Amino acid sequence: MxxxxxxxxxxxxxxxxxxxxxxxxxxxxxxxxxxxxxxxxxxxxxxxxxxxxxxxxxxxxxxxxxxxxxxxxxxxxxxxxxxxxxxxxxxxxxxxxxxxAPASTIKIATATAALTALDPDTTLTTRAVYLPPAGGSATTPGGTLWLVGGGDPTLTASTGPAGYPPAARLSDLARQVRDTGITAVGTVIGDGTAYSGPTTAPGWRDGYVSDGNVTPVSALEVDAGRSAPGAGGPRTPTPDAAAAGAFAAALGAVGVPVGTVAIGRADPAAREVGSVHSPTIAVLVERMLTDSDNDLAESLGRQVAIARGLPATFDGASQGVLGALRDAGIPTEGAVLRDTSGLSIDNRIxxxxxxxxxxxxxxxxxxxxxxxxxxxxxxxxxxxxxxxxxxxxxxxxxxxxxxxxxxxxxxxxxxxxxxxxxxxxxxxxxxxxxxxxxxxxxxxxxxxxxxxSCGCPAAASPPTRAARPGSSAPPLPQG
Incomplete structure (x- = not known):
């Protein structure tokens, strides 16, 4: 809104x-x-x-x-x-x-744009869609199952506590698939095509992915491209393929064996057999700022682009963020953004x-x-x-x-x-x-x-009142 x-x-x-x-x-x-x-x-x-x-x-x-x-x-x-x-x-x-150059302080702009262009209560949805084998029924073993990403980098393969609750879990999605009566899947395909264009931005250092700073941008990734829930170190260069593999493992764990794994766009004829949802946009924004989460920043930028009718690319996200700032009455003269996370050395604001x-x-x-x-x-x-x-x-x-x-x-x-x-x-x-x-x-x-620690009052101001460590004034007015 x-x-x-x-x-x-x-x-x-x-x-x-x-x-x-x-x-x-x-x-x-x-x-x-x-x-x-x-x-x-x-x-x-x-x-x-x-x-x-x-x-x-x-x-x-x-x-x-x-x-x-x-x-x-x-x-x-x-x-x-x-x-x-x-x-x-x-x-x-x-x-x-x-x-x-702002570096990650640009995330203030991304957060403002996301909360301006999007309903703060909106969630990002990851779907499973299924197409039975030719001539088979919905429950015939085999067929093709697509994992369709909705841009949620917090989607996790963890089966225990992880991220901000309620986290979207592949294990929950796998159980939903099983409960529809599907007993075996020929191929699981990861679909991250809701976002398009280059997966890394101009001005990004070559080592950002291998050093663990960010995952190549895709609408489908699990555990922010990490090798395991909560792991550190390098991110995967192919997040959609890694997510498909993790989903295949989750299906196997609930008794639905999978033949092969691939990546590609979902067939429009496939029917939805399950979905899981991210925390709200407001929670994602808060997490992005507190942790300086680059994957969330790039995803939120693309969600702003989509909401404004722009391509879900680096250029579309950058245009969308600056446009949303202007909608909020914030001038952006001279600003040039190459990403919405602040990793690019070419950003200027x-x-x-x-x-x-x-x-x-x-x-x-x-x-x-x-x-x-x-x-x-x-x-x-x-x-x-x-x-x-x-x-x-x-x-x-x-x-x-x-x-x-x-x-x-x-x-x-x-x-x-x-x-x-x-x-x-x-x-x-x-x-x-x-x-x-x-x-x-x-x-x-x-x-x-x-x-x-500045007690720097103007001459006409009331007398200085010393701050007390740990004290707090009333909250900022709302409305």
């Missing part, structure tokens, strides 16, 4: 960010280092609310607070944007309207676009987009931020910062939300044009921690 076009101030904000017409804060300087950060590690808390009574942050004070951390030579010359979530005031900006997407999720009126916020990893606790923010100089941000990470050989990035020491909700995007390594991530985390 597409969201209605955004109105009034938020559209004006996003447009002004990209047009550069908002007043901006002075650029941070190396001579203004942030004071040392100390304090106990926080407990994870609910996303704080938009408190209009919290002291507004002063742009000059915020710029001074972040200046030393942003000037760390290990970050190169990072692009940065910090915005007040409630008012939209730009507090810090450095090349925020210039398209840059303005930091202001991603921050505007976050603000769309924060502001009232778009409850479906709250999943974008709940899916962001929590510093020090979940997902790709679970092992970060434990050091003394970053611990003030633990449990306070929620952000999407990104890393490629040309960029290390972080974009998300944070509540400062005065209880003011801020949005930020940080994009360092350097390859990720441990020191790079720590340097970005110090910027986020400086922002989290």
């Amino acid at each position: 597409p969201l209605a076009a955004r109105t009034g101030g938020l559209t004006a904000l996003a447009g002004a960010l990209l047009a550069g017409s908002l007043s901006t804060a002075p650029a941070p300087t190396p001579g203004n280092p942030a004071p040392p950060l100390t304090g106990p590690r926080a407990e994870a808390s609910a996303l704080p609310g938009l408190d209009p009574d919290a002291p507004k942050a002063d742009p000059a004070a915020v710029a001074a607070r972040l200046g030393g951390a942003l000037a760390d030579p290990i970050l190169g010359d990072p692009a940065a944007l910090v915005v007040d979530a409630l008012t939209g005031q730009v507090l810090v900006t450095r090349r925020a309207t210039t398209p840059t 303005a930091p202001a676009t991603l921050v505007a997407a976050l603000r769309t999720a924060v502001m009232p009126g778009h409850p479906a987009l709250r999943t974008v916020l709940s899916g962001l990893p929590v510093a020090g606790f979940t997902g790709t931020l679970g092992d970060r923010y434990g050091a003394a100089d970053t611990s003030p941000a633990a449990g306070v910062v929620r952000a999407k990470t990104g890393s490629l050989r040309i960029v290390t990035s972080l974009a998300g939300v944070v509540t400062d020491a005065d209880g003011r909700l801020l949005l930020f995007g940080l994009f360092a044009p350097v390859e990720e390594q441990g020191l790079t991530k720590m340097a970005l985390d110090r910027v986020a921690a400086a922002l989290a």
Whole structure:
């Protein structure tokens, strides 16, 4: 269900960010280092609310607070944007309207598009369709059974706990086939043709599949192309064939022997004999963001393309995501996407676009987009931020910062939300044009921690109110 076009101030904000017409804060300087950060590690808390009574942050004070951390030579010359979530005031900006390589922070755009173009309660369906042998009946041994993928990378061969429940399981589908009276199958064929075009994108490194970063894109894959449920290591280069083999094994386990395995498009005359369903789109989006799941990102991008009448290809998905952002009132000038996972080094998008997407999720009126916020990893606790923010100089941000990470050989990035020491909700995007390594991530985390511990009120604001580790403000308004 597409969201209605955004109105009034938020559209004006996003447009002004990209047009550069908002007043901006002075650029941070190396001579203004942030004071040392100390304090106990926080407990994870609910996303704080938009408190209009919290002291507004002063742009000059915020710029001074972040200046030393942003000037760390290990970050190169990072692009940065910090915005007040409630008012939209730009507090810090450095090349925020210039398209840059986002890496996996582009998943914020993919998530926003998926929740804009698709019903969040929709599920992805994997079907089994059967054609009896010539001259035989529906229960005559033999015949051909197709496993038809619907784009669900969470489909699993596991028979125990796996993934986000309720996971779609080949074992359940195999039992459904058996229960229709089919006692033996001549051939199982994997059909991943709901997605088309190249299976890898321009700008992808040759080793992404063998290194285990992503599976070649297909509408049919099992356990995200892994060799076994929960396994690590390389992904299969032929996910549809691997899925067909796994389904044949599942059929054998329930007493339905299979002769051969192949891949191909299902015969239109075949009848459905079973189906299983993924978790909802909302759950898939949340999982994609928390775990930075590339397979889910590419599949969700293609689902957006299909919903918008575009080809289920890399190009169609990229066009669909940018179109859905524009439908949500988020300007995309200068954006060029080659994929929807962020793995391509050829992707370019303005930091202001991603921050505007976050603000769309924060502001009232778009409850479906709250999943974008709940899916962001929590510093020090979940997902790709679970092992970060434990050091003394970053611990003030633990449990306070929620952000999407990104890393490629040309960029290390972080974009998300944070509540400062005065209880003011801020949005930020940080994009360092350097390859990720441990020191790079720590340097970005110090910027986020400086922002989290900033007591930087404007002169006209109420007195500063100290934040309490583990405390939380009321949830963001819905409606």
